[in-house]
Amino acid sequence: METTKxxxxxITSEELRAHWQGHRGLTxxxxxxxxxxxxxxxxxxxxxxxxxxVQELLAIAVPGLREIVYGKTEELHEHLEHGKQKAxxxxxxxxxxxxxxxxxxxxxLERFHEDILAFGQYEGSVWSTxxxxxxxxxxxxxQAYVYLRSLGIEPPFFWER
Amino acid sequence: METTKxxxxxITSEELRAHWQGHRGLTxxxxxxxxxxxxxxxxxxxxxxxxxxVQELLAIAVPGLREIVYGKTEELHEHLEHGKQKAxxxxxxxxxxxxxxxxxxxxxLERFHEDILAFGQYEGSVWSTxxxxxxxxxxxxxQAYVYLRSLGIEPPFFWER
Numbered sequence: 302m303e304t305t306k307x308x309x310x311x312i313t314s315e316e317l318r319a320h321w322q323g324h325r326g327l328t329x330x331x332x333x334x335x336x337x338x339x340x341x342x343x344x345x346x347x348x349x350x351x352x353x354x355v356q357e358l359l360a361i362a363v364p365g366l367r368e369i370v371y372g373k374t375e376e377l378h379e380h381l382e383h384g385k386q387k388a389x390x391x392x393x394x395x396x397x398x399x400x401x402x403x404x405x406x407x408x409x410l411e412r413f414h415e416d417i418l419a420f421g422q423y424e425g426s427v428w429s430t431x432x433x434x435x436x437x438x439x440x441x442x443x444q445a446y447v448y449l450r451s452l453g454i455e456p457p458f459f460w461e462r
Numbered sequence: 463m464e465t466t467k468x469x470x471x472x473i474t475s476e477e478l479r480a481h482w483q484g485h486r487g488l489t490x491x492x493x494x495x496x497x498x499x500x501x502x503x504x505x506x507x508x509x510x511x512x513x514x515x516v517q518e519l520l521a522i523a524v525p526g527l528r529e530i531v532y533g534k535t536e537e538l539h540e541h542l543e544h545g546k547q548k549a550x551x552x553x554x555x556x557x558x559x560x561x562x563x564x565x566x567x568x569x570x571l572e573r574f575h576e577d578i579l580a581f582g583q584y585e586g587s588v589w590s591t592x593x594x595x596x597x598x599x600x601x602x603x604x605q606a607y608v609y610l611r612s613l614g615i616e617p618p619f620f621w622e623r
Contacts, residue, residue, distance in 0.1 A: 308575035310471050311478055312589050320593060345506065346611030414469035428473045432481065433621075439597050440620055443604025450507030459601055460594075 314413070318405045321435050322398065323462030328358070328438055329394055330457040331445050332387060341385045343448055351448055354441040355390060356381050361434050363397050365419060366404040369412070369430065374421040475574070479566045482596050483559065484623030489519070489599055490555055491618040492606050493548060502546045504609055512609055515602040516551055517542050522595050524558050526580060527565040530573070530591065535582040 312320070332340065332355060341352040356379045364375040383389040413428040425433065449456040473481070493501065493516060502513040517540045525536035544550040574589040586594065610617045 309571045311475055311571070311574045312472050312593075314472055316589070317472055320590075324597075345608050346614070348608065348611050410470045410472070413472045428477070429481075432473075436485075436600050437620070439600040440604040440607075443601040444608050446601075447506050447509065447605050447608040450509050453507070459598070 314405070314408065314410055317431070318402070321431070322401065324435060324438055324442075325362075325394075325398060325401075327457060327459070327462050328355070328442050329391065330461070331442055331449070332391060332394065334449055334454060334456055335387070335445075336452070336454075337385070337387050339448070339452055340387055340390075341383075343452065345448060345451060348444065351441075351445040352383070352390065353379070354444065355394075356383075358438050358441065359390075359393055359397055361437065363400045363404070365430065365434055366401060366408075368419065369417060369427055370404050370407045374418075377420055475566070475569065475571055478592070479563070482592070483562065485596060485599055485603075486523075486555075486559060486562075488618060488620070488623050489516070489603050490552065491622070492603055492610070493552060493555065495610055495615060495617055496548070496606075497613070497615075498546070498548050500609070500613055501548055501551075502544075504613065506609060506612060509605065512602075512606040513544070513551065514540070515605070516555075517544075519599050519602065520551075520554055520558055522598065524561045524565070526591065526595055527562060527569075529580065530578065530588055531565050531568045535579075538581055 331351070335343075335351060340350065342350055344350050357377075359381065360377045360379045364377070367373075368375040381390075381393065408427065413426065413431075415427050416424070417427055417430060418424055419430045419433075423430070423433075446456045446459075492512070496504075496512060501511065503511055505511050518538075520542065521538045521540045525538070528534075529536040542551070542554065544554075569588065574587065574592075576588050577585070578588055578591060579585055580591045580594075584591070584594075607617045607620075
């Protein structure tokens, strides 16, 4: 174990970025674990296929951060041109990974407690908005675990980031 | 909207406590939304019924925080005497809510970056361990959303805390 660090904050900005990217890495593994067709079509109980949830996550992450950084209201674009190909989604996912890291460096520490209106309609602070992005991803990915299990596919471990 | 607050930290300890308790309030609503029998027995794809996941959450939250506060290794007790009654689980849930608030006041800010071994086996910092508790709850609750939907029951909104 490492020696104890001295730090009088709950979590640093860099730790939160890495925490989110760790979750995003796991979500990427879930996308990979789905068979191509089931990724786009399979659902339970009238819920959305995982591909639709992933498009929501893509619609939120980079545009949401861009709005936080530049202050210009963004729109939610949840319908991408994917041609039912996982490779297209995975490419967009990886591009978002790079963009998140770039945008993150532009959020100064003082801004996390600033009040904002995400996507022109969701009230919160910068921190609560970013936590919502992460929590929403965990929530939908948890649903994808059930989809995979019901398809007889062993999902990646939750704690593997 | 409130005026912008001055605060040079990502999230305060009190905000993290309230954030978790907000999630716990939503999880409580999910427990309430399940029919009694399905809460204990219903599953998809060989996964655990939601009652078993909730017992895991109860086994983690208070003992996990107690271990952080007092430094004495805790064991995971995931099998409670519930007699297949949701009321017993809900009572334990509400008792845990109070205990979490009490234990939380004993975690000083300097401790969040201390390295610990949760339940004698999981390496991490205090912050990453607490984030794991919260993320794990969101993950399993997301699965319970699928259970409810597949039972034809409308779950509470994810953003209602």
